Amino acid sequence: MIRSRAEILACYAALVVFSIFVLVPFAGLILVAIRPSNSLGVAVNFSQGIHLDNFSSAWTQAGLGSALVASLVVSGFVAVVGTACAVMAGYALGALRFRGREAARYFLLVGLMVPVEATVVPLYYGELHLGLVNTYAAAFLPLTGLAISFGSFWMRAFFVSVPRELLDAAKVDGASNWNTLIRVLLPMARPAVLTMLILLFLIGWNDFLVSLVTLQTPDVQTAQVALAGFRSTFLTNDTLIAAGAAIVVCPVIVLFLLSQRRLIRGILAGGVKG
């Protein structure tokens, strides 16, 4: 398409202005994080020096290290177990024919719209009754459950796109359903499965409500919950809070930059909040 020079300039202007709107708050966070501890004001003059030691104090003083481990355990479980369940469920819904398949599909469809808020009260008291509260499982089990619907439909879309002849050929060659899935389909599904793993990891990492309610003691708290607790614990120490926030967001940004093409495609297909 032919565009006039003015049009193209206007396009760049719009993109640059919005990029500034996106990036300035990140810059603001970094400016707070590197100023001298307990000082006020945005460190626009660098004469006070850049204080990278804030990051290490956020790590040690606030116990961010153990919180990051908790986040890793919770989101790792959600990613691995959620993906395994989703691959099998997606295979059943997309490639197998059996009684009750359509019913199962509609049943899972409901889960796409159930908000966590509508499950969290009984979830907490149920887990309290079972003695699960304040264990990692208290957060990663429900988060996995909440990821099943989305994951199954995402994997189903892949299995539906597999040519029917391929499935039939595998059957004719005598492959069982299980072998067809493991030997024939999974190698083809590797990109879809990898995207699924990353998406579910992000869902686990970014969760707040479930972790807040079910992980109440500092030794099991995830990074998000610990960070939220910073506000009350270090009320006057903004530098520490900012450094902590920067540390917690780092893995997400690195993961995003490394896999942005795949990830954006996945998020668009599933329409989930990362």
Next chain:
Amino acid sequence: MLRRRSRPRAAAVLRGGGWSGLAYLAPGLAFYLTFVIVPIGATAVLSFFRWDGVAPPVWNGLANYQEVFSDPVLRSSLVHPLILFGFYCVLPVIAGLILSSALTTVRSGHSFFRVTIFLPFVVPGVVAALIWQFMYEPQNGLINVVLRKVGLAGLTQSWLGNFSLALPAVGMVGTWTLTGFVTVLFVAGMQKIPFDLYDAARVDGAGPFQQFRAVTIPGLRHEITVAVVITGIATLRNFDVIYNLTSGGPGFRTVVPAYEVYYRAFVEGSSGTACALAIVLAAFIFVFAFIATRLLEIGT
């Protein structure tokens, strides 16, 4: 001969199938039933009881629902999403239309802009709230510091402390977070619009703006629907940002349903009311998604 014999058998397995498929669904369904379906059922049951989470629940009829619609704080928590909707949905969709058109027009920097604009969407809500708390901070926040530097000290505000500005200030976080998602969604949709349509419009003498209105917007009908549904649900479910930025204040001016569900159940100990509100919230989400899909897919 061999082929003929094996073929019907294979077809029979595919068609009849029996219950074997359920075995593959079982692990996922077990998680789903235990942690989604049973809890939401329990929420529905508890919404008819008065319960503090400790003593045995007491039957309360529809009183919890009456409270949801008569309690002034809960009522305003149901109204606030309407205002937030402008910032979480309307603004991102408008900005998304402009930015996606711009992205498909420019020849270089495409991938830089795409990644930058999308970035806030993957930032955890807690971090987004903290980032904006530093922006809005009255004394040293970046917004007020810049306003003073450029001689607009008169405009400086206690953004989150101001009764009428706090809710829009929260909304801005939503615009920041969701615009990138909407933009990228629209870019994907625009790539599916055939070029011939634009050529035909140009031959008919349509300028860039008319092309946008006559070709781009109708072509993006499906993407606009998806964007409205997803950002609308994000509006209704806002929790992380409220909890970490305003805690519903000042003076209940930023309370939202999800925050009140949490607060009533786990801070105040009125779990029955919290459950009734949670059911109302879930119903709003279902109804909103249904209506938005119907209106937008048929309307345009």
